[in-house]
Amino acid sequence: MWHRVFIFLAIAVFLHCVAVEGQSYEDVRCKCVCPNPSVVNGTQSNRKLYIGNVPPNKCDCDTVILPRVGDDIKGKEQEFCPRCECKYESRNTTIIKVVVIIVIWIISLLVIYMLFLICLDPLLNKRAKGSYQEHTNEEDEANSNVGGGSSHAMGVRANVLNRVGHQQDKWKRQVREQRRNIYDRHTMLN
Template identity: 70%
Template sequence: MYLKYVIFALFITCASWVSGASYEDKRCKCVCPSIAAVLNNTEGSEYDRKLYIGNVPPNKCNCVGVILPRVGEIIKGRDQEFCPRCECKYENRNTTIIKVVVIIVIWVIMLLVAYMGFLICLDPLINKRAKASYQEHTNEEDESTISGTSQPMASRGNVLNRVTHQQDKWKRQVREQRRNIYDRHTMLN
């Protein structure tokens, strides 16, 4: 009952966190060579690239609208040499959807970790109870088919004993198969 309120509170907290972030959904992204490459300085390599991001309308997504206002003083008069080397792209993305998907993925991972923790805590209880009430069967066939009675399995024991029996049976089969493959180099039928 309280789990619904906790989940709701966490959802509201995540929603306020998502709305509080300041990212632009529309931007102009320009990749240009290093200014040192244009000025023929030895500080930078010709292959060094620099990223410029600006919040401008799509028609101003170019070197003149995004880069020159920032570095125009440095390159003085070499803008005709610098601008053709720049690649500008206008990006339109929805950061709200990206944030929601990330939050959902984080929630799923948290739920899986909580479930794994629950199973880890439950495993010693299952094994302790099963070992106290489990009697090893020498025959893998169901006893009801041998004796001729067809009693439902629920009347012969609880679900926990059946699950533990199947788990132990599977473990024995795996051990036998490993022994046959690695030691005897034979396959099971």
């Protein structure tokens, strides 16, 4: 059931991205970086960005920039245009959106997994501390549980929880030790 819901949501998000793509973004553009128009008059030298949606053969100063700044640089076009750098760029916003959506899904799944582990931690610690039995001999345990199948299953569950709890405690000790080593070494280097 959940598998179908996830597939449906993925298809819906993909179709929405494709529909929005044509409305708000351009996949091709001409990007020109030029000095401020006042530089030909000798007053400023800041750079300015001009973007136009033109075909690749029209990506130049005459087509993209002069219609916008023609009044500011009248008669000095030949001095202004060589200072401009125009590049034709092409990108695929659909791929960009799909990658972003996949990254968001992965982060969401990791957050859900983290929350699951946070909720599971108190249960493991409570059961592991309450039902700890020292494991001495497998034959003794097998002989004592021959008549009680349900107590044997309960013992196996407790044993698994004890092992998981033990591994978790061991991991926490290792993390504490690593932190202590890192902070000690860091203070020694400073």
